Amino acid sequence: MEEIKADRELDLRGEVCPFTFVKSKLIIEQMNVGEVLKVILDYYPSVENVPKSMKDEYQEVLAVKQIGENLWEVYIRKAR
Amino acid sequence: MSFQFTEEQIKRYSRHIILPEVGGKGQEKLLKSKVLVIGAGGLGSPSIYYLAAAGVGTIGIVDFDVVDYSNLQRQILHNTERVGTPKVVSAKKTVEALNPDVKVITYNTKINKDNILDIIKDYDVVLDGSDNFPTRFLVNDACYFLNKPLVSAAILRFEGQLTVFDYRDKEKTPCYRCLFPEPPPPGLVPSCQEAGLLGVVGGIMGTLQANEALKLILGIGETLVGKLLVFDALTTEFTKVKLRKDEKCPLCGKEPKIKELIEYDEGQCDIRF
Numbered sequence: 001m002e003e004i005k006a007d008r009e010l011d012l013r014g015e016v017c018p019f020t021f022v023k024s025k026l027i028i029e030q031m032n033v034g035e036v037l038k039v040i041l042d043y044y045p046s047v048e049n050v051p052k053s054m055k056d057e058y059q060e061v062l063a064v065k066q067i068g069e070n071l072w073e074v075y076i077r078k079a080r
Numbered sequence: 081m082s083f084q085f086t087e088e089q090i091k092r093y094s095r096h097i098i099l100p101e102v103g104g105k106g107q108e109k110l111l112k113s114k115v116l117v118i119g120a121g122g123l124g125s126p127s128i129y130y131l132a133a134a135g136v137g138t139i140g141i142v143d144f145d146v147v148d149y150s151n152l153q154r155q156i157l158h159n160t161e162r163v164g165t166p167k168v169v170s171a172k173k174t175v176e177a178l179n180p181d182v183k184v185i186t187y188n189t190k191i192n193k194d195n196i197l198d199i200i201k202d203y204d205v206v207l208d209g210s211d212n213f214p215t216r217f218l219v220n221d222a223c224y225f226l227n228k229p230l231v232s233a234a235i236l237r238f239e240g241q242l243t244v245f246d247y248r249d250k251e252k253t254p255c256y257r258c259l260f261p262e263p264p265p266p267g268l269v270p271s272c273q274e275a276g277l278l279g280v281v282g283g284i285m286g287t288l289q290a291n292e293a294l295k296l297i298l299g300i301g302e303t304l305v306g307k308l309l310v311f312d313a314l315t316t317e318f319t320k321v322k323l324r325k326d327e328k329c330p331l332c333g334k335e336p337k338i339k340e341l342i343e344y345d346e347g348q349c350d351i352r353f
Contacts, residue, residue, distance in 0.1 A: 022094045026104045030082055057100050 004062055004075045006038035007031065013042045013071075020046035021053045024076070028059060031078045036062065039074045047072045083108045089181065093135055101300045107135060111181060113297045114138040116203040118191065118219055120171040121145075122282030123209030123233050123289060125157040130290040132175040132182045136297070139175065140203060142187040143167040154279030191215060193341035196222045205293045208232045209286060211271065213263035214344040220256035221341055223247050224331055231292045232256060233285045236270070238278050238313040240285035243323065244292050244304040250332060253305050258326040263344050281313050 010027055012020050024039050031037060041047050051061040054076050062075040083104050085093070096102045096110075115136050117124045120143040131139055145167050147158040155167075162170040168186035175184050187199055196218055200206060206228050208219045216232070223230040229246045246253045288309070295301045308321045330337045 018094055018098060019090065022090055022097050025097060026083070026085065026090070029104045053098075 004036060004038075006075065007035040009038045009040070011040045012046070013040060015041075015046070016043045017046050017049050021050050024050055024054070024074075025057070028054070028076065028078050033078050033080060035078050037076045037078070039076065041072045041074060042070050044070070044072075047074065050074055051076075081105060089135075092179070092181075096134070102298060106298045106300075109297055110135045110294070111137040113205070114140070114203045115205045115207065115293055115297075116140040116142065116200060117207045117209060118142045118215065119209035119211060120155070120157060120167040121151065121209060121211060122154040122235060122277065122279070123286040124171070124207070125155045126283045126286035127207050127209060127290040127293070128171055128175060129157060129178065130287055131293060132179050134290070134294055135179065135181055136293075137181065138183045138185065138203075140185045140187065140199070141168050141171050142189070142191055142199065143171070144188060144190040154277065154282045156283070191218060193218060193343045196341065197226065200226055200228060203228065205296050206230050207289050207293060209289065212346055213269070214346050216256065217263055217344060218341060220245065221331060221338065224250075224255055225341070229296050230256075231289045231296070233289045235277055235281045235285050237275050238281060240281045240311040240313070242285055242288050242292070242304060242309045242311075243307060244296070246296070246303065246305045252325075254323045254325040255329060255332040257331040257338075258329045259308070259323065261326075261330050266346065278313055281311070284311060284313075 008027060008031060010024060012023060020041060028037055051064055051074055054061055058080050060077040060079045062077055065073045067073055093107045096107050097104055113136050115131055117128050120141050128139060147162045147165050147167055147170050149163055151158055157171045157174045166188050168188045172184040172186055175182055200222050206223050208216060208230060210216055224247050227247045229248055231244050233242045245255050292303050295303050306323050308323050310319045327333050
């Protein structure tokens with residue numbers, strides 16, 4: 001899979017819903033439009049919910065990658 | 081834009097931050113905002129409590145009364161142990177136990193034309209939950225002169241009323257005196273001491289007052305500017321009535337007669353509630 005360059009990285013291992021989204025959103029709000037945030041998650045429901053909630057707020061979800069047995073990366077580009 | 085919330089704040093305000101209309105940006109606005117509440121009674125109790133829960137950073141509370149058993153049927157900031165304690169002290173204790181982010185400034189005093197401008201001047205929004213006409217007129221006129229948005233509510237028996245006078249834009253907003261040019265003669269309108277009041281009516285109208293204040297701070301939705309909301313607890317009906325700016329209004333009309341604060345006499349009845 002193609003490498004995505006992230007401007008910010010947020011390690012949310014150990015965090016669950018809704019705080020995975022809340023913390024991701026707080027970072028996104030403070031980034032510039034066009035920049036990419038990489039979120040690291042180890043709680044599966046968040047892997048579904050964070051991208052869904054980001055899309056609801058009109059942010060662009062570039063990719064969701066499983067990188068380990070219980071480890072995922074979500075890439076979000078700030079669209080607005 | 082940058083904001084730094086503690087872990088506790090992220091948890092405390094997570095339901096706000098999740099809302100697209102609020103977010104971290106809106107929560108930051110709330111934490112930096114200053115709201116003044118006139119009266120820590122039936123209306124002030126719920127409005128102060130919800131504003132504090134919402135994380136309004138500074139809440140000023142004006143009341144010169146002490147907690148009485150007759151207050152406890154509706155004034156939920158206070159409790160039985162605090163009977164005899166100044167209401168502002170009791171209110172501050174309740175707020176601080178709920179949310180340490182809130183700075184409470186108390187004014188254990190009766191507002192008058194000499195102190196009101198000084199009390200109001202640093203606040204972003206003013207809520208009137210007072211129980212008498214002289215105070216209502218004084219608060220209205222002071223907010224008008226200082227260009228402060230005023231969220232005004234009143235309750236009696238089974239009825240509540242609510243509106244917003246946004247004096248940041250005086251061209252658009254009617255004022256309190258467009259509705260009531262002068263106070264009624266003392267004794268004409270019964271107080272809730274005389275007429276009674278269902279406690280929850282204060283809860284409902286005070287909570288709606290907090291809602292209007294939060295929208296004013298966040299700059300979201302539509303406030304009740306130019307509309308009077310009337311609530312009837314017996315039928316559970318809300319009615320919205322349009323308010324018009326009165327060209328002949330003594331305060332905001334074309335030829336205003338009132339150019340300075342006026343202190344009206346409260347009349348014979350000095351029973352407080």
